[in-house]
Amino acid sequence: MKYGEGRRVAFLVQGLFEVSDSIGFDCVYQYQRLRDCSNSHADVRIFAERFVQANYPDVFIEDITSFYDWTSENADVLIIYHYCGQWREIDDYLTNRDMPSVVRWHNNTPPWFYMSSGVSNAVHTISGYSNILDLIDCKNIYFWVNSDFTRRQLLALGGQVERVSTVFPASRYLDRTPEGENSKRDVAQADDGIDLLFVGRIVQHKGYKGLILVARRVAEVTGSSVRLHLPGRIDVAMRKELGEFANEHHVDARLYGEVSEAELARLYDLAHVFVCLSEHEGFGLPVFEAMACGLPVVAWANTAFSDLLVGHPFGFKEYNINAFVAAVISLGDSTIRDRVLEIQTEILKKYDHDIISDQLKQGLENLSKGSSYDLLLQGLTPHLRREEVLSGELVNAAISSRNITVGPIVHDSGSNLYSQYDLDIYREFLNKRSEERRVLLSPVGPDPHVLFHSSEFSRNAGSADERGVCFSLDTKHSGHILFGPYIHFPAGRYSAEFLLEVTGVTEVSLAADVTADGKCIAEGTLWVRAGGAKVVNDVAFTIHEDDMVVEFRIALKEKSAATLQFDGVKVRQK
Template sequence: MDDRQFFIIVQGLFEKSDSIGYDAVFEYKILCEIYGRSRVRIFAEQFDQKVYPGIPIDPVATLKENFEKNANAVIIYHYCDGWPFLDEFLMASLGNFVVRWHNNTPPWFYGATHRRSVERSTKGFRTILKFIENPGIRFWVNSNFTLKQLQVLGADPARAAVVYPGSRFLETQHGKLPAIVESMSSISVAAENRPVRLLFVSRVVAHKGHRHVLMFAGELQRALDREVSVTFLGRDDPATTLKSDLSALGKSEGVEVLLRGEVSEDDLYSAYRQADLFVCFSEHEGFGMPIFEAMRVGLPVLCLGRTALRELMRVHPFMLDDLDFSKAIAATRLLANEASRSDVLKIQSSLLETYTSQVIVRQLKAALAGIHGPWSSTLVDAAGIETRSADIRAQIAANMIDTHSSSTPPGEIADNFVTVYDIESYESLLGGARGLDTLPPHEAPADHLTLSHREFVTSHGTMLDEGIAFSANAANKNPPHVIYGPYEKFVRGYFSADFEFEAEDNGDGGVELDLDVLAEGVRPVSRRKVTVRSIRAGPPPRLLFPIVKDGTVVEFRVRVSRRGNGNLIFKGVTIRNMRQTVASLRDREAIPLRRLPWFKFGAPVGSLLGGIPPLAKKHFARGDQMRDGGRWSDAAEAYAAGLSYYPAAFPYFIQLGNCLKEAKRYEESEKAYQQALTLKPDDQDAHLQIARLYRMWDRPEEFNFHLLKAARVNRTTAEALAELGEEGANAVFISKLVPN
């Protein structure tokens, strides 16, 4: 005997048009009919008994004690976008849990207008991922589309059942509609002496397609040469400007826009009664309740076949594959023909047979019996319905006219499911705004912040409390980045990034890591190779990078480029604002010529007057000859000899530095370039050459500094800008960052 008890939990039962709240109550009523009222309870954090008269609602604060007394109770949690109290309770407790998921709106619909909505969406999907990780939790989803979304996130469909949501418009007793709805089933075609009345019912949020409806209304009004009025019913989101945007769009399209907000149940019925056509161009629906409400009262429906609507509307002839206003207008024209309109309503009536209270009861019983996976149902007289629908589609195609519209807004790709990578990306983007754009410019000791390892994403590592652990031998051929993120927004400036690692002492010191800094995910602004040996021996490896444009999103990456045995822990990245540091860098003081190691001959320093002495010319010519033959050390010795006779020969200090650099005698090369800069502190070529030395020498701070000085001295120098371009900067950055 099935003696189970059921605890239905929903966060709010106080709003008059809350589909999730009503679904919980609808489910409560069905379970009471099946199991008896004494074995079913409903809990809510906020509730208003006046909104749900006759439903005994328990405060959720009593849930824990009730569950302790009834540990075998089935908990059915109506999940929205995150409720920490319940989420933690479910994941920490052992029991028979069902997450009733109505789908979540993808974060990309909110990205341009409302950060908080992006946060809620992303957190909502993250919690679903945590539920998926808990093998004891099952799911009841509202459509096959939502089941597929759950599967895309990693859930086994054998843990989920499809249970359609409840509606006040479903049959209540003996398979009949409530009287007020039954009386609406024969709405007449609009008389030509009044506007065509379009209706859409939904929350006023970005993805519901309100703008699409208004733009269609404008095209329809022009095509029919007749006034069109659009009524929107549904709660507005005060955090966005969408409501005022719709009013402005209605004026520009020349159509009447009535934004009524939330209305009572009676007013909702009246709106359906008075409308001529229900238009839904929503780009994301987990089920699409208002469409079924409209069909149930006999109102023709025009919809965009996206997400769950494509599955549920099936053969409806007014379902559009794309936002094709020409096809939508042709479909609307057919409603003036009584026979065509009657055929549309007959098809809608057949579709309604797939969504009744009896269907939901069968779905609930199947779910409670452990029967999971997609839900399938067949239409009564499916062949006849398909033939009738095909005839109507043919009539639509025959009556289409070109609207010449070029203003249709872009739409989301159909069935573009949210993936784990989408969630990770949006989490990383949301992790910004912690101070990178407000770092003080002249307080170097405190001018930094640390991005914790927890703000990064790893593909081959393991997230630990102390860092992200990864093996130096785990990556395959052509390995991806082991660590990436956290997609911070930077202001224009000059920054350093210290990559914090720990490497085990007995690991292979020859393991090599590639460290990258990328702007907007594609453009490298700095990169460096480091070995485990250098990580153990020195300070954290540092990358210096310029940012050209305010608001640039920066990403930091780590990749194992040379594998070996050993393990590492990535602890995060410390960012420093280098404006103070760059401003304070100065060329080192020149070393007296007699202290330089190349002056071996003891020759007297020649006069600076009267041109280059003959002996100096002789040594410089010999140096040129040795240089052309690639004999770098011999060439350097010859140039040094010539300079001892004529130390004012600036070009030969550059040549001396170049030859010593090629011979990998970096310290001596540095001194030669410094002497050149003593003679000509603002010479662009001298700064370029010493910058190249510092790059070979793995001294990125000095490398970037001298490149910046070279560009400041001569901004039009193609070679300097090309060099900077290799490091990700450009002329715009240089011209704005470094003053004349």
Template sequence: MSKIVQVLLHQGYGDAIGNDCLAIDRILRHDGWDTGIYARVVDKRIPADTAKPLSELSGLDDDDIVLYHLSTGTDLNFKVSGIPGRKVVIYHNITPPGFFLSPSNYRMYKTCEEGLFQTRMMTGIVDYCLADSEFNRQELIRMGYRCPVDVQPILIPFWEYDREPDEDFMRRFSDGKVNILFTGRLAPNKKQGDLIQAFRVFHRLVPDSRLIIAGAYDRSERYVDDLIEYVGDIGLSNDILFTGHIPFDKIIALYRTASFFWCLSEHEGFCVPLVEAMYFGIPIIAYNSSAVPETLGGSGVLLDDKQPELVAHVTKALMDDFGMRTGIIERQWMQLGSFSYDIAAARFRANLAKIIASFQEDSR
């Protein structure tokens, strides 16, 4: 085998999967592999020589390796079987369609449903799997994958977070208010509605506070309209901010000025924002679901119940207890070590060596 290529639907700029793909590409190039990223859609901000359109993928042999990033429902999930080479799926998780059970979310419902169906159908064409987390690994095994499945945490380029934050945002959110942050696309599985309810209680306890819900949203989804309308109805439009999609330097400014990070999501395959919050030393209060406890690894505050009063009062208790707060941040720092770029890169190299050894054994 002489070539290892990465194939994915969308090579985005600044998103977790896009970053993971670029980081793997960097490692493969560094190690001298003939490699490339091929995507059906390539973000314009990605340098031209980094990722190429999928149509340009050619010259693969049957013993080359195709790393396929699987995260959604698309016909590419089936078409990837037509690409020559041994297939390694890097599974980033697909949200259960049940979260999108409403007429306005039918498109998302179908995409996720098809994604899970396609993932089950792909068991026969995949030679090896890598999953972002143990949670994702178990999901693949439940779906019938009998090939080897290893855990490969997402490669997070932490040096990107040391960039200069947006000055305007820094000024705006360093006004002495308690900033509660959540970052992530507005989606029913991420339960931003629960964040708002918890903040409603917290705001009564600490009136000088604001909730910042940072993440892209699509106004065609009724969930988004409902959230925005609800915030207006309860009279917190000035204290709850929906940023929509914002540039990376503004996200850094939000992390730098955040007092607490809340995550009440009910489905996460890994949850990169938790690791980002660890990096910026923000105490995390999260709901115990899916891969969240695994990513937290015993750090942060993990709640088995997301009753709004509990979330709000636990946050207030942390606000008032400096020792507890700093202790939690210290534990988060320790957990962050297990996601360091060097450790994740070493794990990727070890996984790749296992994959190659397994393929060589097969071909004997």
């Protein structure tokens, strides 16, 4: 196979200085595959801002100055940039080039995993997603993603199907096959206890607490001692939290930190079962590496695994601790274990050197003019693709209309599943917002108050603009025309000033009330006069308990020819 004939290609990654860096290893692997599979006329080079040449003795790595010199002198160079976070200098350089460039994206960890433990991490990942959005907006940038799951994530952010190709990541275990492996690691014969293994960074979303609960239940059910081996770079905050959680549940959880390749191989050889309960994986290399080592896998088949572990009997679609425990214990039956290993051998055929090389070749071909037909076709459902005439016409129509400018539309990912992470985040957000407003109610300054703008209220009629909400009063409206904003108040005595204006008549009267936790606690009549004539439109109310949810409501008393404008409610503590 040959591809890249006659091309100049620059592989770029920010760092090649860490031994266990999967992004750097993937960049070097793609460079080597393209270099070795291209003809002698191709010019393929690799560049990094920071690197340790000794870590890659068979690869000549060039510095960032050489990258700028070469790509500036040769405008036709194809840049394949292995993205690992915002690198503003390179982002700007790529977006300002006329030639197509490739951004290799391995997905980002969503921010909700970090909101309860470290806001700085959440800010960092939000910045990463925002940067990807900026790159999506550049029409000359194409994306090589590491799985179909990451492809769906990119499309959910607004990516275009014809600019996205799936290229699986590289692994040091691609040359290892499970035949003859793991013959001695049988759960049923584990006289000295059961060794469970998971490999990955010790961070919030990797599912470590679930692993500890699985280890505890396996020990309780089998009566065996269970050791949970956890090699991987450790987040500082997680070390203490995870250690305390393991001690609480009396689990022997062994945190190794980063380990050498030799030590990792030893742990793969030592373990009886590989258990993965990670909540977010762009690809999930350790699961495939475990299978390549002949190690039976029990996994929560979410995110990337929903595609990559199809057909695996212990790749569970739902998160169920009892099911994970039962799977681990059942592997003590040699018949079950052998069957699982046999199925894993078949699954591994979906991930090898030839498949990755073909994906690289397809990714390069998709950069060529007119190649978007196949990519658009891939974006259709399998049922529609089987209708050749219909799908062909649809794709041709899409190609002919793609130059029509359509503004970006913010839309959901399509899953619409609400988790406890979401509940906790929004509850915390609303509580913080309430706390900030409580401070403003403190009796300091010339006019301490909180203004609840009209945009924070719900309404059954009227129209809204930046200033406020307008109602025509010539129609009788049943019930309340306006209500909200459902804010937690501390205990205290307050007054609510309703900010209202009227035109078309001299004066109108309205009914207003205040509720706390759904019960009416105060009511009054509001008089609104034309021309801004001063009228006191306050309703006094008392909150007897902290954190009661307060609502302000307005209803019409009678029809009139007036137009009413509502700007908000100003609340003061008395």
